[in-house]
Amino acid sequence: MANSDAIVSVKSLTFGCHILEPGNAANFRTGDWRSMRPIMDMEKCIKCGMCWIYCPEMAYNQNEEGFFIVDLEYCKGCGICAHECPKDAITMVPEEG
């Protein structure tokens, strides 16, 4: 899971290892150790946004048509969205490879 952006020298390390830029975790690809991924069936989806509310990684974003689309750069595959979806529109499938 080496991420070249995270490599810093002793000198460039922030004081006390503090994160001085709020929300900068968005700059790092944090979803690459996922073992399952959520697949959404748009036929079943009613755009209620429960997946978006419950996702602990804030991986869902709403598109122009109103669907909530997962950003796999950040999704950890926890399955909470699939569990919470009232329409069973989300299925967790194993990551290949």
Next chain:
Amino acid sequence: MTKRVGMEVSIAVAEAAKLARAEVIPAYPITPQTHIVEHLSEIIADGELDAEFVPVESEHAAMSCCVGAAAAGARVFTSSSSQGLSLMSEILYIPSTMRLPMVMAVVNRALSAPISIWNDHQDIMVQRDIGWIQTFAENGQEAVDLTLHAFRVAEMKSVHLPVAVNLDGFILSHVIEPIELPDQEDVDKYLPRFKPRYKLDPRKPISMGPVGIPEIYTEAKVAHDRAIKNSKKMIVKAWKEFAEIFGREYHPIESYRTEDADLLLVTMGSISETAMTAVDAMRDRGEKVGLVRIRLWRPFPGLEFRKAIGKAKILAVVDRCLPPGAVCGPVGAEIRSFLYKIPGAPKIFSFVAGLGGRDVTVERFEEMVDKARAYAKKRPRELYEVIGVREQ
């Protein structure tokens, strides 16, 4: 002019924290530290000190609360001992690498088993590597002065580290000594308001204490190590400032009658006063004996130590801690590795004395000196010897 008054050393240390205008004091009582936090809770309740006293449920919570308060930018003080200090252990490493200043008075006491409330240095030696600046007081006045100095150093911009001031349980903490408490005005001059480099503030959000992945952890630890090594200059500077304002001078290492000495005792803490008496007695008999006392333990002041030992041929290093199965006590091991292979380095013998409240008398120091001289001629099997053990 301030005047010297008879005062229990614990009360005096609490008064020093008050003079320093500590703002948050999370603490849990444990013998022999109790009087310090008890007195602070009283003076806060009486409105004499405008601070938050947090009566936590354990020492683990006390140190966690200290970390939170320091992260929020408060001037933090706490105190602990022995088992209580051990219960803090998980948290103690955190404020140091996170560069959060705070001051803790460690009232040194033995560790169980067997249960002992009495004095030695095992509690702090277990915490030797927490990355805090660590000083050792010899007497009550020094405990007060080192407490004020600790706040000054901890909060210096280039230091920003927690500081532990060690004072011997009962032997110092519960003894009434003549103590000069400085004027508030002078302390205010010495200790300007704490301006943290960073603090948790919703108007300017930052995160403290994130995960350090393998790509960062080494660098974070090296940054901490460099910070504490570099802090020595500032520690000395803060003692100089202290002398200018309060008139009492302190150094990382103290020497007593070391001129022309061929054998030196090396001590830390309150037993050094007895050691000085022993040195005087031996000097009266014509023995060339002196004393070197380590006041600053972390960062270890190697250069100053080397200067202090001069041309002595034998060192008798006294440890107040017995790490079972180790090559010798921690102070002995430190000095051995520091002087290893340095040309002309003295022979070093390690003694363990004063465990769990056992008195270290003048005669015991004389015994150590005699034994060190004998061992210099005939190398002993072990690298250390525990003094005063009853075998029969």
